[in-house]
Amino acid sequence: MNLESFGIRLGERFQCECGKTHEIYIKKVLLSENAVNYILDVIEELNLSGSAIVVDDEITRKIAGIHLIEILRQNNIPVTEYTILKPTIEEVNRVARSMSNIDISIAVGGGSVIDTCKLASYKRNIPFISVPTTLSHDGIVSATASIINEAGQKETYPCRSPLATIFDLKILRSQPKRMIAAGCGDMLAKATSLKDWELARDEKNEYYCPTAARLSLMTYDEVTKFINEGGIDIAAFSMSIFKSGLAMAMIGSSRPNSGSEHLISHYIDISSRNPAMHGEQVGLATILMSMYHSEYNKNWWLDEKYQWYYIKSMLKKINAPVTVERLGVELDVLIDALVEGYKLRPNRYTILHKRPINKEEAVSLLKNTGIL
Structure with a gap:
């Protein structure tokens, strides 16, 4: 293990x-x-x-x-x-x-x-x-x-x-493939959640556990391997899910696995008449936040496997939604989630707290990632 x-x-x-x-x-x-x-x-x-x-x-x-x-x-x-x-x-x-x-x-x-x-x-x-x-x-x-x-x-x-x-x-x-795809979306969020956590450590002196962060990051690599190998090794995926949860359990917080992308998803849950599955929303939000981080976080990952286009390719490969239309959430709700979502947790410092986004920028972000 x-x-x-x-x-x-x-x-x-x-x-x-x-x-x-x-x-x-x-x-x-x-x-x-x-x-x-x-x-x-x-x-x-x-x-x-x-x-x-x-x-x-x-x-x-x-x-x-x-x-x-x-x-x-x-x-x-x-x-x-x-x-x-x-x-x-x-x-x-x-x-x-x-x-x-x-x-x-x-x-x-x-x-x-x-x-x-x-x-x-x-x-x-x-x-x-x-x-x-x-x-x-x-x-x-x-x-x-x-x-x-x-x-x-x-x-x-x-x-x-x-x-x-x-x-x-x-x-x-025997679970529906949609469930597995949603799980992959939730797991890929480490790309942005861990960088949000680092921002909070560096700029707000928030508690940070390197062990939990490394464990969480390891599961990101495992899920990309799972997807690239056809999404069929359920035993390996189960253990990745387990270790991801363990990273949260050991520090008593969702911080390693939940950042700006999750705040966007939480806002959708509250505001949409037709919210999608949690992991679907988180996966799509991770594409958006990884591009946003790459533009406004000087310490963003250099490795290609954490870039927005690679994350999008992983989600497409596992057949998770990567467009507004496919996600099924109202466009105005998604835009508002980008603009207002960070306010749901003022103390969960993320890239959106560091640099809030306006509606025009939100629309541009959606278009530049091909989500809109």
């Missing part, structure tokens, strides 16, 4: 060159064909026991939720099932209330299910196991949850990463 070269061991603490002691909460990663069938082995290895709750949605309960529940019940483990409708803070609180007599929580699904269960488990201080059924974003093992708050807007809540993650390759190979 190449983690020991970073000084990282699962389930342990380590003293980092950044001056902090990082705790790696996650203890187990299982990646194999039919990995769900080994849920009992994972529970035993983690020294867990007692009753369990399986959190899923209407789709993922059919993919793996029902099967997982059957395995647990056949082995005399009391199981409660909770099928979520929407990743809202109200739903999180309902799930948390359902955990009053629960010892183990297991999430089966994509980001919405995992984040809902992750935050509810954190509120209840219950060990949490994730079973992703898609790889559409890189937050599967992060220590944050993206949840719709009471105002109807997505908010990032601090919590704790799962104790274990089970990547079932048979399930993950």
